[in-house]
Amino acid sequence: MHDYDLVIIGGGLVGASLAVALAETGLRIAVVEATAANAPAHPSYDERVIALSLGSARIFQGMGLWPEIEPDAAPIQHVHVSDRGHFGFAHLDAEDEGVPALGYVASARAMGAALNARLEASPRISLLRPARLQGLQISKARVSLEVAVAGQSQLLTAALLVAADGGESSVRKRLKLQVRDRAYGYDAIIATVTPERIPVITRPGTAFERFTDTGPLALLPMTEGRYGVVWTAQQAETAGILGLSDEAFIEALQARFGARLGELTRPSRRIAYPLRLMLANQLTRERVLLIGNAAHTLHPVAGQGFNLGLRDVAELADLLVDAQRTAKDVGGPAVLGPYCRRRAPEHALIAGLTDGLARLFVNPFGPVRAARNLGLLGLDLLPPARHHLARRFMGAMGRQPRLARGLPAESALPPVSSE
Ligand SMILES: Cc1cc2nc3c(=O)[nH]c(=O)nc-3n(C[C@H](O)[C@H](O)[C@H](O)COP(=O)(O)OP(=O)(O)OC[C@H]3O[C@@H](n4cnc5c(N)ncnc54)[C@H](O)[C@@H]3O)c2cc1C
Known part of the structure; x- marks a missing residue:
């Protein structure tokens, strides 16, 4: 039997990011990942190109991983949005926003390689793979897990179980946490x-x-x-x-x-x-919480899924470090309550925005088409609206946890808010 502060189910882009972000905090962490180290194809680190917001690049800086990712990341200086065959268009510019880039484009494979190398090199992280969750029991003080690691059953206990096992999350399904789901x-x-x-x-x-x-x-x-x-x-x-x-x-x-x-x-x-669009109705159960695609799976139209997952990581890292410093239970209400309060509204907002965009722009109905073209034109002509949208998609609004300010999770500086 192995005891940990934190067991993360799923070592994909989001689960691995959480483990790497916490690697120097002294928390005892295990990552349970279904895919073998030498598997030719990985479900998370695949051929996808990911548009990273400026906020996500800062989070990678805080994790000390940006120097490994940057050589494969192309900066986005301008965004051009248009409606094929119609008059509406809008521009966003890094210079107008006073930033070096609006974001970056990097391959999931390259980010996965950087995360994986860090996971393997970290003496404080137990990386169990290929491994799958077989059983789960929650008691007042601990979560007990039965995990098959390379075919051998192992028992793990932890103060907190983090489900980062993607859109089909087995943890979420086992615990019967309800979702809103639409293909x-x-x-x-x-x-x-x-x-x-x-x-x-x-x-x-x-x-x-x-x-x-x-x-x-x-x-x-x-x-x-x-x-x-x-x-x-x-x-x-x-x-x-x-x-x-x-x-x-x-x-x-x-x-x-x-x-x-x-x-x-x-x-x-x-x-x-x-x-598909999937949003969990509930982000936590006693000693369990959902992050990344396990909590929200979005249409990629605005390139927000992984960015939202990385902000889950940044907020959770703050809460865990603060609980650890003040000798509070890392799987208790001091972490679970604020995590829900801080993350659920942003999940709903970004899911609503991307869903609205995805549906509005395939609507062939004449008045809707005219309105969206006027909307795009209005956005182009109204700097405050454009600025607001750019800041929202750069991940520069709201509470800024330490990682989102480019600081390590274990930094002594407190989080700040910027609206
Ligand atoms: C075409 C496309 C383009 C996209 N473009 C962007 C973009 O530009 N910007 C952006 O921010 N986002 C984008 N996304 C979204 C982004 O890819 C996801 O949000 C991100 O991959 C989610 O990461 P995750 O780690 O939460 O989940 P996943 O990537 O699904 O990883 C889950 C991990 O859990 C493991 N796992 C699953 N079940 C178990 C189990 N039972 N036990 C152990 N391990 C398990 C899996 O092997 C996997 O490694 C795009 C998505 C698509 C489909």
Whole structure:
């Protein structure tokens, strides 16, 4: 039997980030991850390109991991939002916001490699993999877990169990925590392409979000002159798009996106992800809490899922460090209560915003289309509205935990608020 302060189920992008963030705090931590270390494919560290907000880059700085991630991260200097075939468009600019970049684009695989290397090197973190949760019991003082590690059963106990096991969270299901869940009937098809020569009218470091009649299409600047494509397609269309030859795929993409990046070449392998909205109604049970996709799974239209999960990590790290310093129970009400109060409103807000965007921009009804074009134009012409939106998506609003200010979780400085 092994006893820990914290057991994290799921060592994907969010679970691994929490463990790394807490590695120097003295808390005894175990990470239980289903995928083997040498598995050729990982469900979290895959081909996805992730738009990281400036706030997320700061959190990685606080974790001391940004120097490992930055070489693979391309800065976003400008965002261009448009509605295909219509007049509305909007721009966001890093310079207008007084920041070096609005965010960064990095591959999930590169972030996973950096997180994994840190997990393996940390003497205070027990990394159990390939491992799966087999049984779970909650008593007043402890959570008891039965875990199969490489086929062998192990018993673990902990003050707190953190479920970071993704959208299909087995912890959440075992505890029968209820969710609001809706499938969109769309897939996100991802790939990378390389523009042959970017026209001079297009500024370097521009991320494009283009709303089309069948869903949003994003092209995100990456390192080595590549662009990450996130093409939202109705599920009935997916097989056809995946099955296109490279030439036909580029032709179809170019027809949807237009000429802003000139001729697109060298498409990579295409992968499809089904899209859904899932929001847990309840983030905690006695000695258990949900973070990342286990608590919220979003449409990727505004690139917010992992950013929201990293803010869960930053808030939770603050609460755990404060509880530890004041000799409070890290699995008790001093952590669980404030975690719910601080995170649930932001989960609901960001889920509502992304869901609204995803649905508004596929609505072909004339008045809705006209209104959204006016909305985009209004956003472009009204600096305060634009500024507010940019700050919200940069993760620069609200309470700023230590990690979100670029400080280590164990820093002695208190958290601050910035509205
Ligand atoms: C196409 C696409 C584009 C996206 N783009 C962006 C973007 O630009 N910006 C952004 O912020 N977000 C983006 N996201 C969202 C982002 O990918 C997710 O929010 C993020 O991966 C969630 O990480 P997670 O660790 O919570 O969950 P997951 O990535 O699902 O990881 C869960 C982990 O738990 C493990 N696990 C599962 N069950 C068990 C078990 N029973 N026992 C042990 N381990 C288990 C899994 O092996 C996995 O490692 C995008 C998503 C998609 C689909």
